[in-house]
Amino acid sequence: METVITRTKLTSDLTALFKRGEVYADSWSTEVRRQLNVEDPLVDLVAKRLDDGWHVVITGNAGDGKSHLVVTAGELARNQRVEVEADDQRPKPLTSEHRLFIRDAATLDDEAILAWTAAAQSAGAQLVITLNEGPLTSLAARQGQGFYEEVRRVAHARARGEDESDPEGVLILNLAGRQLVYADFVAQALARLLPAVVPCDTCHDDQRCPRTAGRDLLSESEEAVSRLTFLLRLLGQSGMRLTARELWTFLSDLFFGWTCPTGSRDVDKLPGWWWGRVFERSSAIGRAIGREFDPIRAADANVDSRLWLGDASGLGIPERTPLLTPRNLHGAHPADALGAFASAKRAWFFLTPSIDAEKMIDRQSQIPKYAQLIEEADSVGQRAVQRMILMINGHRLKINESRQLYLSRHHRLTAISRPSLIAASETAKADDLQVMLPYHAEAHGISDAGFRPTRVELSWKGGRGAVFAVDYQSWLQLKKPRSIYSDREQEALDTALDLFIGQAPVSPGFDPEIVAVDHSTGVTTRMTVRGGSNPMFEVAPS
Template identity: 60%
Template sequence: MFIRDAAAVSDEAILAWTSAALSASAQLVITLNEGPLASLAALQPNGVYAELRDVAHARARGDEALDPDGFLLVNLAGRQLVHGEFVVKALDRLLPAVVACDGCQDATTCPRTVGRDLLQASNTAAIRLTELLRLLAHSGTRMTARDLWMFLVDLFFGWECPPAAGDVERLPGWWWSRVFSDENWLGKAISREFDPVNAAEGSVDVQLWLGDAIGAAVPPAALLVAPFRQHAEESGEALRAFSAAKRAWFFLSPHVDAAALVARQSRIPGYTRLLEVAREDSLAAARRIVALINMYRLNDNDDRRLYLSQHHVLTAIERPRVLAASQTYNSDAVQVRIPYASEDHGVDTAGFAPTRLEFRWPGQRGNVLVVDYPTWLQLQEQRSIHADRRQEALDAALDLFIGSAPARPDGDPQISVFDHRTGIKTRITAFSGKHPAFEVNRW
């Protein structure tokens, strides 16, 4: 039996069907949101739905939790369509419907139809288009089926050739140019992270400038305009022609190292590598984040000890310039979790890919520091002593997390201070005994 939407039926009916399925060892498939799950769990606090809710919440925190006996729990919250084969399958349906636009009605020259044929003939192009969308997904950008469909449809149907348009006027209509267009929010986001136009490629750029399709290893139909021929008449048109050629080269040339090219511009691949490290070795990921926090707060890249630095209470009403740490905490003891990490069920095409990490102190649930892509970026920025709302928000989050650390001094009392205005670092050590002594080191 399949219940498509649990919200459409009563809780009592769902409980009755569940009980009947368990008694008859029959299969029952239910799709339900957090609300119906909570209400079902409330009706039977010790029943299976309460157990399922606890498992779902534990996995959302990154903890490992086994399915209840006889049940398979699949949580879609940690998945995105773009990580599966959605884009490729959508293109298979979309491209046969593409025809020449009303502006030219010429299938032999219209960017819609010629671009369609080039995309249909190139598996590489579809894969690279998918990877650009996945790039955004890895940073935490949520893309629904509607978002992806509208983006793909706009690549072709969002363009109309002007009447009697020449080759240069049609350049913005090619789908590889529209991928980076600011006419839709996905194109604008992709362009902000990566655009092949901004990647210098030496000899390839020369070949594209000369309109040498064979030398650049792209189909001749993709380079209708030789940029250098336009340069003598209008330099702006030449640059537009070169931009279109460079984007076509990125998608259609088999010799492009797309991953390396993207990594030269976008910082998302670096964050993705951190998430991959966290899945394989949580201790290594913890040390990397600890080093970033120490450097951001105290200009110290120690990755073995997290310095428990906090703002002085007297500076709470103004932009603080001095941070001090009197205790440290072993970075290997900080727990790193990836929310929904167990939701892929070992299936590569399940659509799961991590987008954030969570730091926790051992034995505590409520005190969590979320390290998402924006936080990871800001931890690598230079601290400012001026008012900065983003920096203040991160400082507050770090203060709350560090303030709940279960730490004790790991040696003689010591205070480390770093002045971000002057760059002076001071370390004060107090030695215990009958005759207390202080040692001050400054550099």
């Protein structure tokens, strides 16, 4: 009985926590932390390094879960912990048996952190610290050559995609490159969130409330959880970083963000069902998902007509799913009819086991195609180099060539109009280029840690020159037809390419071939320049 009471009270505490929106906080009690803890493969790594006596530095952005990771791992490790509070500006006596924990470097002055660090190093104590990029940079600058400068060097090298090892006796983890949607976070978070969902304040104990009825449908559908996870991973592939805090907020808002209006009809409750709230435009994540994919844009004559007529039999939707009949609403309330159809189509997408959801998404979104470039860069780097060369040559010169990059430049002939002519007189071989994947080496050999690159960086071999980063947006821009009108995105892409190409390690060749494309007329001209005392041009328009 005592166990049941404790569990009931904890569920009640979690419900209150989610209602308040305190979905991810460093101040959670030990019981709440354990109840909401999502299993993290990095915890065992950190705990082992702590037991081995290593220093541990966790860096990243706000909301990445730095403190939660260290605290959870610390509960598994052995040692006497000394936690530095905000008002502990002067170090206390330490011994080799102590573990010095600085939870958040931003709460202390740099001088205090450096003093505590020096005290720990002098005593042979462990140092465990979580900090953002700002404090790390200022600490490295103030300390000079030493511990924090080395940490910064390693973290930045991995952020560029280099395979940099940890310094001896120090574990460095930079969570800024982590994508939690790849670490099974969503399914585990839902498993902990859903038991705390209760009817809204309007419905009181009515289990037909969209919160609780929707909770039951999501709990019983592996397909729904998988498809929701896939949509969030889609955003991760496009470069949108979803931190632990943002994911908790989004998932809890699917249920706790809705309250039924007083005296509402069934049609008024439609916006409260989680399958519609996934695409809620008031949420940044919802807007981003809707831009890439929404089932209501996936036309299917058989499915659409049956949903419109209110005949969902045979479509595979669970019978207790609350679907209305849009046709019956259309005469008097056209907007309600469209809302009812949208809700039904989204419920069909999430809850019907038999549909090929990934194929449906692939027809609407370009992100899966972009993800192929990243996968190729990871497995066969030189093939990805050639694919990027092909895109750049095609975008600038309409040349279908992947083995050599034409060193075209965007010629700014006037200040008031965009020039249409782009020309190239030199080329660089594909073998002169390489690709890098930022944060690729941050996982420390743990395949499911969630470190997945979101962009590919093209660079010249030998480490010289600029780097051309191809993220999802620049990839889309490279695929677009060129415009001779002023276009901010195209201008930014051209500038980046100019800087990159301008640092190519090549020298002008003898008798160069000049290729020029006039993007206003589409005419391509090839000119061969012969040197000597009587230079000659051979022009061959094509």
